[in-house]
Amino acid sequence: MCTPARIGTEVSLSSIDACDSVIKRNESTHCVTLELPQGPDEVIGFFLRTEGVAYIHEAYYFAEVDSDLIRPIKLALSTTTFKKEAYIQPNIELVKNEILSSDDPIAGNFHMFVVDNGRTLDASVLSDSGVTVIPNKNVGGSGGFARGMMEAIASNQEFTHVLLMDDDVKISTESLSRTYNLLSLAKAEYRDAFINGAMLSIEKPNMQFEDVSYVIKSGAYRKIKENLFINNVEDVAENEAIDVEVPHAYGAWWFSCIPVSAIKKNGLPLPLFVRCDDVEYGMRSTPKFMTMNGICVWHEAFEGRFRASVDCYQYVRNFLVMIAMDDCASESMFLARMRRNIRLQLRVMDYNTADLFLDGFEDYLKGPEYLAKADGEMLMKKNGLKNTKLVPIDQLEIDVSELNVRPQMIGRPRIEPESPDLDKRDHRPHPFRRVWGFVRHNSVRFWRMLPYDRHFLPEGMLKSSPKPIFYSGLTCCGIYTMGAKTLVALDREAENGAVRHYDKERWIEVRKRLKMLMRKHREQGREIRRAYKEAKPWLTSWDFWNSYLGTDLKLKD
Numbered sequence: 401m402c403t404p405a406r407i408g409t410e411v412s413l414s415s416i417d418a419c420d421s422v423i424k425r426n427e428s429t430h431c432v433t434l435e436l437p438q439g440p441d442e443v444i445g446f447f448l449r450t451e452g453v454a455y456i457h458e459a460y461y462f463a464e465v466d467s468d469l470i471r472p473i474k475l476a477l478s479t480t481t482f483k484k485e486a487y488i489q490p491n492i493e494l495v496k497n498e499i500l501s502s503d504d505p506i507a508g509n510f511h512m513f514v515v516d517n518g519r520t521l522d523a524s525v526l527s528d529s530g531v532t533v534i535p536n537k538n539v540g541g542s543g544g545f546a547r548g549m550m551e552a553i554a555s556n557q558e559f560t561h562v563l564l565m566d567d568d569v570k571i572s573t574e575s576l577s578r579t580y581n582l583l584s585l586a587k588a589e590y591r592d593a594f595i596n597g598a599m600l601s602i603e604k605p606n607m608q609f610e611d612v613s614y615v616i617k618s619g620a621y622r623k624i625k626e627n628l629f630i631n632n633v634e635d636v637a638e639n640e641a642i643d644v645e646v647p648h649a650y651g652a653w654w655f656s657c658i659p660v661s662a663i664k665k666n667g668l669p670l671p672l673f674v675r676c677d678d679v680e681y682g683m684r685s686t687p688k689f690m691t692m693n694g695i696c697v698w699h700e701a702f703e704g705r706f707r708a709s710v711d712c713y714q715y716v717r718n719f720l721v722m723i724a725m726d727d728c729a730s731e732s733m734f735l736a737r738m739r740r741n742i743r744l745q746l747r748v749m750d751y752n753t754a755d756l757f758l759d760g761f762e763d764y765l766k767g768p769e770y771l772a773k774a775d776g777e778m779l780m781k782k783n784g785l786k787n788t789k790l791v792p793i794d795q796l797e798i799d800v801s802e803l804n805v806r807p808q809m810i811g812r813p814r815i816e817p818e819s820p821d822l823d824k825r826d827h828r829p830h831p832f833r834r835v836w837g838f839v840r841h842n843s844v845r846f847w848r849m850l851p852y853d854r855h856f857l858p859e860g861m862l863k864s865s866p867k868p869i870f871y872s873g874l875t876c877c878g879i880y881t882m883g884a885k886t887l888v889a890l891d892r893e894a895e896n897g898a899v900r901h902y903d904k905e906r907w908i909e910v911r912k913r914l915k916m917l918m919r920k921h922r923e924q925g926r927e928i929r930r931a932y933k934e935a936k937p938w939l940t941s942w943d944f945w946n947s948y949l950g951t952d953l954k955l956k957d
Contacts, residue, residue, distance in 0.1 A: 471585075476512075476559040476562045479515070480545055483518040487567055492512065492514065494571065512532070534551060541677060546945050550955075562657070572694075575697065594651055595692075598655075600630070603700070616729070624646060640692075651678065653677070658685075670721065675715050712741075712756040724928070756786055769935075772939060789898060868897075870891075
């Protein structure tokens, strides 16, 4: 629990004579400077109230700081893209028009590196003195960000910080300016801190989803802050008041600013392709974090974006690597969670997803030599063939009229598009709803723990009529689905789906494979974990990444 944030008191301008003349003589303008009070408040601001029509020509905050206290900052923005022209090209234009062409100090101390893993951008057209587009082989997010770090450090511009940013985000260049200014004014305690920007939802642009998170003992992720609505002054104050300095904290790389000194000290990312690269870097670096209202990006929500090749294979393999190298969670608890997840996928006859969990586990057990040589692009294509392919329900091989779909069967009622309600405070539900939510959540957890599975029943007891379920993640079957030999996995809107059929042989095969891999882990797990820890300096080194990327970039002291 955090202490309720305090909001600065209102300051009156009624004593300033210039205000009257602005109202009476609109042909003239006056500059009004208001000194804001110093105090313990998280947010300080002012209101303007007029008795008639008034026009504001320009307004801004500024600080008077001794020039000796301003740090020289040189900021490199590194973004990795893979065929996301709809996002990356507008972001490049924003940077050119609003940062590099501005009169602000950042303009002469900023460069944008675009690492093009898809090799689909016209580098000669988009590159100039302030932007460099770098064609790169597809080495995933971790490889792209490693390339961006290396290009920045190897350049002749002597950058002090590298800002990592996803390609599929919408940005406000004010976030870049605030980052630069915050770095310039950071005091000794925060001179080596990481700055992490918040992720706001594109679908609901006034809602902050996350800024800094952390890893718990079981290997799950937790947000430090609940959803906050940044158009509400109380939430803005709360956003500044909450302490983000917690054990095992990390900042996601949709917007993460890292000192070059930290990169030289802690090394480059691990070659994980996607998933856990940003989490692992936070575990390894254990930095202080700075966050600030207004330093953020807008990103599509993660709900309903389940891809087993990423969310199962990449997650299991990479998280186990991270546990081995950084001791950030309990390996035994993580494996227990993995086994539970496999059991849940078998319940809903998603044999391919269960296989992908085991594929990730098996490849982890191959040791660091496998990770160092793995072709991430090939693996993604191969594993992608096991992803659930949703098609419009009228194209399914069964008669969908038999499904009798109800919204509660697939997780959530359908929500029609609407404009964001800027005054809505739905992150503070009525106490009864909070209690009901707690009961419902824990009843679902209990239901998942029960060892029911249709595969334990004689096949003759199962019915052939299809039943609908939600396609994604940790599906919890309702009683009405338990005796069905055919399930139709639907998205939340019940517009697209995939048919799953009972296959006892696949079920037996997956269970046998799990036992075999667990036995191998019991016999060799300690040795494998030790090998990863010993390989960590090499896998994060400049020489390794030059070899992996096929580059010859020089590390400057």
